[in-house]
Amino acid sequence: MTSVLLVDDDPRMQVLGRKVLERQGYRVVVAADGGEAAAAADTEPFDVVLMDLEMPRVDGHQAMRLIKASHPALPVVAVTAYAMAGDSERCREEGFDDYISKPYEIGQLRSLVARLATRP
Amino acid sequence: MRLLSRRSAVVFFFVITGVPIALLIYSAIAISTSSAVAQAENGAAGSAQTSAVFIHQRFEAVAVQVDTFAKQTMAPAMQGGPNHYDMAGIGAGLSDFIRVQGDVDTAFVTDPQGQLVSIAPQRNDLVGKYLTGDDWYRGVRAQNSPFVSGLSSTAARQSLDSVAIATPVTSRPGAAPVLYGYVVALFGLQQIQEFVDEFQASNGTGVCLVDSAGFVLAEPGLEPGSVTSWPAGDAMMRGALLGHPGQAPMTHDGVQELAAYAPVPGFGWVVVADVPRSVALGAAERLRMTMLTIAGILAVMLFVGLVVGWSLVHRAQQSASYRSRMESLTRLNEAARAVHAERGLRALQIIASRARELVVADFSALGVWDPETRRMDLVAHDASADLSDPALQHLAARLIEPRKPALAASRGMLVELIGDGHDVDRRGLGPSLLVPVTAGDRVLGCLAVCRLEGSPDFHSLNESQLLQMSQHATSVLEKARHDTEREAFMDRLSDTNAELERANQLKSQFLARMSHELRTPLSAIIGFSELLLEGGSGRLNQDQRGDVNEIASAGRLLLDVINDILDLSRIEAGRMRLDREPIRLGSLLTDVASALRPLAHEKALELRVAIVGGDPPVLADPLRFRQIVTNLVSNALKFTREGGVTIRLLALPKEVEVSVLDTGIGIPPPALEYVFDEFSQVESGGGLEGTGLGLSIAQRLVQLHGGSIGVDSEVGVGSRFWFRLPVAAGAAASLALAAPPAEEAAP
Numbered sequence: 025m026t027s028v029l030l031v032d033d034d035p036r037m038q039v040l041g042r043k044v045l046e047r048q049g050y051r052v053v054v055a056a057d058g059g060e061a062a063a064a065a066d067t068e069p070f071d072v073v074l075m076d077l078e079m080p081r082v083d084g085h086q087a088m089r090l091i092k093a094s095h096p097a098l099p100v101v102a103v104t105a106y107a108m109a110g111d112s113e114r115c116r117e118e119g120f121d122d123y124i125s126k127p128y129e130i131g132q133l134r135s136l137v138a139r140l141a142t143r144p
Numbered sequence: 145m146r147l148l149s150r151r152s153a154v155v156f157f158f159v160i161t162g163v164p165i166a167l168l169i170y171s172a173i174a175i176s177t178s179s180a181v182a183q184a185e186n187g188a189a190g191s192a193q194t195s196a197v198f199i200h201q202r203f204e205a206v207a208v209q210v211d212t213f214a215k216q217t218m219a220p221a222m223q224g225g226p227n228h229y230d231m232a233g234i235g236a237g238l239s240d241f242i243r244v245q246g247d248v249d250t251a252f253v254t255d256p257q258g259q260l261v262s263i264a265p266q267r268n269d270l271v272g273k274y275l276t277g278d279d280w281y282r283g284v285r286a287q288n289s290p291f292v293s294g295l296s297s298t299a300a301r302q303s304l305d306s307v308a309i310a311t312p313v314t315s316r317p318g319a320a321p322v323l324y325g326y327v328v329a330l331f332g333l334q335q336i337q338e339f340v341d342e343f344q345a346s347n348g349t350g351v352c353l354v355d356s357a358g359f360v361l362a363e364p365g366l367e368p369g370s371v372t373s374w375p376a377g378d379a380m381m382r383g384a385l386l387g388h389p390g391q392a393p394m395t396h397d398g399v400q401e402l403a404a405y406a407p408v409p410g411f412g413w414v415v416v417a418d419v420p421r422s423v424a425l426g427a428a429e430r431l432r433m434t435m436l437t438i439a440g441i442l443a444v445m446l447f448v449g450l451v452v453g454w455s456l457v458h459r460a461q462q463s464a465s466y467r468s469r470m471e472s473l474t475r476l477n478e479a480a481r482a483v484h485a486e487r488g489l490r491a492l493q494i495i496a497s498r499a500r501e502l503v504v505a506d507f508s509a510l511g512v513w514d515p516e517t518r519r520m521d522l523v524a525h526d527a528s529a530d531l532s533d534p535a536l537q538h539l540a541a542r543l544i545e546p547r548k549p550a551l552a553a554s555r556g557m558l559v560e561l562i563g564d565g566h567d568v569d570r571r572g573l574g575p576s577l578l579v580p581v582t583a584g585d586r587v588l589g590c591l592a593v594c595r596l597e598g599s600p601d602f603h604s605l606n607e608s609q610l611l612q613m614s615q616h617a618t619s620v621l622e623k624a625r626h627d628t629e630r631e632a633f634m635d636r637l638s639d640t641n642a643e644l645e646r647a648n649q650l651k652s653q654f655l656a657r658m659s660h661e662l663r664t665p666l667s668a669i670i671g672f673s674e675l676l677l678e679g680g681s682g683r684l685n686q687d688q689r690g691d692v693n694e695i696a697s698a699g700r701l702l703l704d705v706i707n708d709i710l711d712l713s714r715i716e717a718g719r720m721r722l723d724r725e726p727i728r729l730g731s732l733l734t735d736v737a738s739a740l741r742p743l744a745h746e747k748a749l750e751l752r753v754a755i756v757g758g759d760p761p762v763l764a765d766p767l768r769f770r771q772i773v774t775n776l777v778s779n780a781l782k783f784t785r786e787g788g789v790t791i792r793l794l795a796l797p798k799e800v801e802v803s804v805l806d807t808g809i810g811i812p813p814p815a816l817e818y819v820f821d822e823f824s825q826v827e828s829g830g831g832l833e834g835t836g837l838g839l840s841i842a843q844r845l846v847q848l849h850g851g852s853i854g855v856d857s858e859v860g861v862g863s864r865f866w867f868r869l870p871v872a873a874g875a876a877a878s879l880a881l882a883a884p885p886a887e888e889a890a891p
Contacts, residue, residue: 034664040671049682078660107662108656108710127667127703130674 025060026141027051031061032076060084071141077104099140169439176431189404191349192417196406214311214327222324226255239303250330280308294355305434336362356412384414475502479616491620496524499613503606505593512589574599579610581617669699708837715844722765728871730759736773750788758795763872775838776804784808803866810859
């Protein structure tokens with residue numbers, strides 16, 4: 025069963041993401057900040073990490089680097105309300121595997137996760 | 145080198161050459177004229193003398209003959225007195241006498257009482273007449289010896305054309321001579337007149353014989369028998385009658401003459417010889433003419449010399465003035481170079497030095513007016529080598545510092561200005577000159593020069609030279625002021641720029657922040673709406689679905705507004721970057737039409753694409769081109785209730801025109817010009833959705849592409865929004881071969 029680590033400090037987005045993905049049959053673990061996310065990633069295996077960027081304490085950028093340091097193969101997707109031109113490119117350069125801006129279409133999120141999770 | 149002034153040079157030349165020559169000519173003429181006059185006078189005197197002697201001798205001879213006749217012939221006939229006269233002898237004697245003496249035409253004998261006894265030629269009517277009233281009778285009785293009368297009138301002869309020569313007839317000389325009577329001969333003046341005429345004919349000298357009574361006996365051209373008197377007022381004549389010879393100029397018949405007076409001894413007559421001045425002075429006149437000719441030639445030579453000398457002096461002066469002008473130009477040039485090469489005080493110092501040299505002053509001072517301290521500050525001064533007294537600086541400061549702008553502006557002699565109650569020590573200072581340093585109406589300072597006491601005054605040329613120098617000082621001062629102002633301005637500008645940069649950054653951060661903060665709740669709104677519509681948490685009835693759809697579409701509209709605002713602000717901040725490439729627009733238009741067709745179908749509208757006259761490539765950013773067309777088409781669909789919308793691509797010679805034509809409500813003319821302004825939707829009466837930013841963004845993006853955009857509209861008929869993009873010149877050929885343009889893409 026595909027498991028997704030959903031990292032977001034906004035409880036509404038945690039609920040929305042969990043519902044969107046669980047209805048699709050994914051297992052969803054939620055982390056409220058970067059530190060929790062890194063700890064969770066070390067505790068159990070995940071197929072995809074959906075990472076908000078702006079979070080208190082450890083932000084998404086640091087968390088992505090922490091996770092990539094110990095799990096280089098684990099895909100990390102930036103999910104952010106920063107949707108200015110070039111944000112997408114910057115994230116990819118930084119090391120994120122993909123980028124999706126908020127608000128997203130729920131179908132869009134599901135197909136992205138499906139694509140990354142089945143990646144060999 | 146200082147040259148004589150032109151006038152003094154001419155005067156000098158004239159004096160050293162003209163005066164000696166004029167003196168020489170004058171004295172030569174004077175000497176020659178006086179010698180000729182003397183010669184002429186001598187000649188006249190000689191003529192008079194000769195004539196006098198001749199006349200004297202002539203009459204003396206006649207007198208002697210008369211006397212001899214009286215003694216030898218008449219005495220015997222008259223011996224014994226009147227009662228014993230031998231009348232026949234007397235008559236025969238007289239007849240013989242006039243026959244022998246051709247000059248004597250009449251001779252007669254009287255008794256001692258003057259009674260005529262006998263006369264030849266014989267005149268019986270006169271015999272016995274007493275002739276005691278005659279001149280000769282009074283004369284001979286008075287001197288009792290032969291007597292020659294003047295022009296004589298006698299009862300024995302009516303005409304006045306003779307001179308009587310009378311002699312007493314006495315007994316033989318003894319103890320007491322007895323007077324027997326008188327013998328008188330009348331001598332015709334004809335003889336004398338002939339002599340005078342001959343004399344004048346031979347040497348041009350007129351001789352005039354005047355008797356003691358002032359009657360003219362003979363003169364050239366005198367008619368015998370006419371009586372002419374010598375002018376009574378002639379003093380020279382009175383002197384000559386008293387026996388003194390003399391000479392005098394006189395005018396005779398309007399001719400200038402020289403006259404010589406010579407007394408005839410014994411007769412009381414005077415001979416006057418007169419020579420016309422032209423004759424007497426002929427030689428002197430010729431000499432004078434010669435001298436005058438020489439003088440004329442010399443004068444011409446003198447004049448030529450003067451002209452040549454003048455032109456030489458003039459040329460020398462010109463070259464001197466040229467040199468001095470060159471020197472002054474050199475100084476002005478140096479000052480001008482200093483203005484360009486040097487700055488500030490160094491340049492002002494050079495100007496002060498050059499100004500002093502330019503007007504040949506002993507020292508110069510340059511003051512700058514400080515409007516804050518209200519003082520004229522001495523900034524530069526310069527003194528000649530023999531004036532290197534350090535006290536000069538104080539002197540210069542004293543000259544400069546009391547100047548106020550108004551006073552400095554009234555340029556002129558410094559000494560006059562010093563009189564205005566300023567405490568300036570003028571010891572040792574001579575002529576001075578002050579000019580203001582001005583820029584327009586503002587007085588920036590003053591430039592003063594001064595010569596030492598006893599030096600020549602400055603002239604007006606110096607003032608204009610100094611003014612030129614002061615203009616250089618103006619340049620320096622103005623440049624310095626501009627530099628300062630420019631630096632201050634640049635500082636302010638860079639401060640402003642930094643502030644603007646900060647403000648811009650803050651704005652960008654704010655926009656990014658706002659976008660982020662709006663998007664997060666929108667994510668929840670749109671996301672949960674979609675979840676509800678998905679029906680995973682229970683199916684919604686029709687009414688509920690409708691409501692949730694409204695929530696979702698309102699959320700998406702808000703998202704569009706946010707995106708449009710971000711785009712606009714990016715364009716306005718100049719941060720919109722275009723990724724331009726040569727593209728054909730046909731397929732892009734078809735894509736946009738496909739994406740928007742569902743929206744059109746919702747309103748039962750047709751959406752068509754028409755490509756007319758080819759599809760040449762243009763240089764454009766595909767993403768932004770799509771955005772432009774999407775905005776225009778969305779706008780058209782929004783304002784169209786029935787009919788349809790057509791997207792038309794038209795290839796023009798150098799441009800590609802995209803038109804979006806609708807059959808909508810149209811735009812009233814007054815609104816047309818605001819149609820591209822932000823948030824300017826036309827009052828439509830219906831609840832039309834939209835950000836109100838789409839047309840603005842489209843316009844700006846077209847402009848970023850170097851294209852043009854516009855709209856034609858008719859209310860109730862429809863609108864045509866169009867934009868044109870330039871054809872990509874370089875890329876045209878390659879793309880034209882690669883992909884043949886589609887003629888029309890059906891909806």
